[in-house]
Amino acid sequence: MKIALTLNVNGRDHPVQVEARRTLADAIREECGLTGTHLGCEHGVCGACTILLDGEPVRSCLMFAVQAAGRRVRTVEGLAEGEKLHPLQRAFIEHHGLQCGYCTPGFLMLATGALERNPDIGDAELLEVLSANLCRCTGYKNIVTAVRAAAGEMRLRR
Amino acid sequence: MEFDNTLEVSLPPDEAWRVLLDIRRIAACIPGAELTEVVDERTYKGKVSVRIGPVAMSLVGRARLEEVDHANRRARVKAQGADPKGRGSTDSVIDFRLEPAGNGTRVLIHTDVKLAGSIAQYGRGSGMIQSVASQLIARFGEALKTQIAESSSRPATAANAVPPPAKPASGLALIARALWDSIVRVFRRQQRR
Amino acid sequence: MKPARFEYHAPKTVESAVALLAEVAPREGRVLAGGQSLVPAMALRLAMPGHLVDINGVAGLDRVRVEARELVIDACVRHAAFHRQVVGGPLGALLSHVVRHIAHYPIRIRGTFCGSLAHADPASEWCLVAATLGARMTARSVRGTRVLTAADFFQGPMATALAADELLAEARLPLLPADARFGFHEFSRRAGDFAVAMSLATFRIGNGVMTGVRLGIGGVEGSPRRIGAAEAMLEGQRPSSTVLRAAADQVARTVEPLDDARYAAGYRRDLARVLARRALESAAA
Numbered sequence: 001m002k003i004a005l006t007l008n009v010n011g012r013d014h015p016v017q018v019e020a021r022r023t024l025a026d027a028i029r030e031e032c033g034l035t036g037t038h039l040g041c042e043h044g045v046c047g048a049c050t051i052l053l054d055g056e057p058v059r060s061c062l063m064f065a066v067q068a069a070g071r072r073v074r075t076v077e078g079l080a081e082g083e084k085l086h087p088l089q090r091a092f093i094e095h096h097g098l099q100c101g102y103c104t105p106g107f108l109m110l111a112t113g114a115l116e117r118n119p120d121i122g123d124a125e126l127l128e129v130l131s132a133n134l135c136r137c138t139g140y141k142n143i144v145t146a147v148r149a150a151a152g153e154m155r156l157r158r
Numbered sequence: 159m160e161f162d163n164t165l166e167v168s169l170p171p172d173e174a175w176r177v178l179l180d181i182r183r184i185a186a187c188i189p190g191a192e193l194t195e196v197v198d199e200r201t202y203k204g205k206v207s208v209r210i211g212p213v214a215m216s217l218v219g220r221a222r223l224e225e226v227d228h229a230n231r232r233a234r235v236k237a238q239g240a241d242p243k244g245r246g247s248t249d250s251v252i253d254f255r256l257e258p259a260g261n262g263t264r265v266l267i268h269t270d271v272k273l274a275g276s277i278a279q280y281g282r283g284s285g286m287i288q289s290v291a292s293q294l295i296a297r298f299g300e301a302l303k304t305q306i307a308e309s310s311s312r313p314a315t316a317a318n319a320v321p322p323p324a325k326p327a328s329g330l331a332l333i334a335r336a337l338w339d340s341i342v343r344v345f346r347r348q349q350r351r
Numbered sequence: 352m353k354p355a356r357f358e359y360h361a362p363k364t365v366e367s368a369v370a371l372l373a374e375v376a377p378r379e380g381r382v383l384a385g386g387q388s389l390v391p392a393m394a395l396r397l398a399m400p401g402h403l404v405d406i407n408g409v410a411g412l413d414r415v416r417v418e419a420r421e422l423v424i425d426a427c428v429r430h431a432a433f434h435r436q437v438v439g440g441p442l443g444a445l446l447s448h449v450v451r452h453i454a455h456y457p458i459r460i461r462g463t464f465c466g467s468l469a470h471a472d473p474a475s476e477w478c479l480v481a482a483t484l485g486a487r488m489t490a491r492s493v494r495g496t497r498v499l500t501a502a503d504f505f506q507g508p509m510a511t512a513l514a515a516d517e518l519l520a521e522a523r524l525p526l527l528p529a530d531a532r533f534g535f536h537e538f539s540r541r542a543g544d545f546a547v548a549m550s551l552a553t554f555r556i557g558n559g560v561m562t563g564v565r566l567g568i569g570g571v572e573g574s575p576r577r578i579g580a581a582e583a584m585l586e587g588q589r590p591s592s593t594v595l596r597a598a599a600d601q602v603a604r605t606v607e608p609l610d611d612a613r614y615a616a617g618y619r620r621d622l623a624r625v626l627a628r629r630a631l632e633s634a635a636a
Contacts, residue, residue: 003359019356020358021353021354021355021357021393023354023390043394044387044390044391044458047455047457050457056431056457057456058460059387059457059458059461061394062386062387063386064359064386064390066359066361066405067407110457128456128542129456131455131542132455132456
């Protein structure tokens with residue numbers, strides 16, 4: 001039995017019809033067609049599915065789509081402004097913060113949430129936040145460097 | 159996974175041995191256990207329902223008494239069980255033996271359990287299984303004590319009557335418990351939390 | 352894989368939530384709060400509840416307040432609420448120190464304090480806090496309300512005294528005295544992993560001796576608990592290194608550790624000793 005609801009993703013309303021058991025991750029990918037959000041473990045361990053829910057990073061595989069009705073969802077597709085990449089995206093490219101790219105959207109949303117909440121986040125706290133997500137390729141160092149670099153740029157822009 | 163448990167019964171060893179081989183009586187002491195079929199005098203089919211937190215499972219299984227040593231009051235039971243919903247299966251060997259303990263009997267149980275399927279791989283802290291097993295055995299022990307007390311207060315009961323020595327031996331009780339032990343795998347996650 | 356089918360309910364009031372629970376609990380109905388423990392089990396189809404009662408939309412379940420010298424934490428208060436001190440004094444500081452050890456940031460955004468208690472994972476930090484500080488848990492159902500002490504509440508791994516149709520509506524933690532000290536340490540293989548062992552110690556120091564000692568151990572056994580034998584060795588004593596070590600040794604003698612292929616009982620026992628000592632030393636410092 002399907003439930004009708006509206007998901008607000010990156011500022012746009014998406015009316016969808018989903019079963020209660022449809023996770024937010026799957027609804028974003030399938031019903032909304034936004035496949036930038038990736039499925040890694042599908043049980044809340046890896047963080048590849050991380051999106052922003054009302055500005056806070058959340059594992060979208062651990063929420064049901066029906067729970068996101070009336071909330072503001074932001075995914076990796078919402079970071080760039082048209083052709084202009086977000087500072088975090090540029091930093092990841094410049095500092096080799098990705099190889100296969102599978103974990104990248106999750107890291108980007110995690111970092112966006114952390115930096116928007118606290119642009120002056122300290123090194124220890126940043127490491128603690130970023131340790132939430134798994135990467136098999138990079139060894140993490142370049143991810144941290146990239147986020148630090150982007151933080152600097154995002155601070156300057158303000 | 160191997161572990162040991164102990165149970166105290168307030169009956170002398172001979173009586174305790176007879177009681178423990180009384181499959182229907184024992185099955186009644188295990189909450190959630192059901193004996194569904196007697197295949198032959200040593201083989202039984204049963205079902206055990208357990209729940210650990212949000213995980214509720216029914217394991218459908220078969221138990222067979224492989225070795226019974228009346229003289230030394232030892233027995234070995236082999237049991238297999240599977241979750242009808244495909245979450246995994248268990249394969250257990252349970253050795254139990256009785257020894258006198260004061261006026262009563264101590265039941266020593268050694269369980270060797272293999273797990274397969276998602277209940278096995280979704281693992282974290284299988285020590286939890288032993289902890290749960292201990293609690294189940296304690297509850298089983300309580301139920302058994304109650305049952306023994308109730309039956310001994312009645313004038314002529316199965317406990318007081320001399321049981322026929324040729325009665326088919328059964329260790330379904332311990333089989334069921336071992337099945338239970340082996341399936342109470344809860345939240346054994348590799349999850350990082 | 353994907354969770355199995357279930358019927359979804361989203362009540363707006365506590366009354367309708369417990370009425371729904373009464374109706375669906377016999378049919379494998381469960382409460383959905385943070386979902387950070389339940390949904391992974393559902394994703395792996397280990398848990399297949401037939402009904403979920405989502406309490407995230409129930410009004411007024413997200414308050415943290417002080418009432419009659421207790422900190423009252425409602426059912427939907429998230430772990431993240433404790434990132435800042437929710438109350439002045441040692442209790443607020445203790446909670447915001449402990450919360451950093453829970454999982455990772457995104458999980459703390461959704462997961463709830465009361466959900467953690469109701470789930471009763473042996474490695475739960477909040478369960479150790481509740482057991483050590485002597486929390487009181489309020490359970491609500493269509494039959495009414497009842498209050499459970501921590502000693503009665505935790506009954507083993509993933510087992511609590513809650514009936515299937517009861518909602519853990521709130522948890523109450525006693526405020527610590529203004530001059531209380533605390534120490535908390537846990538050990539896990541990687542940051543954010545489930546704790547293998549943890550310890551929480553609180554006491555005051557008056558006239559140079561420890562009073563009101565509480566020493567709890569979690570992760571080592573099926574449920575967290577206070578180690579009374581060790582507390583007795585500390586009460587009224589000076590917090591010297593010898594005294595603290597002796598108490599930690601007593602903790603190691605008292606606990607009956609979980610034992611498995613990954614972490615042998617002896618290893619957990621040793622961790623209990625070390626973490627108890629560190630918790631006591633941190634409190635005494």
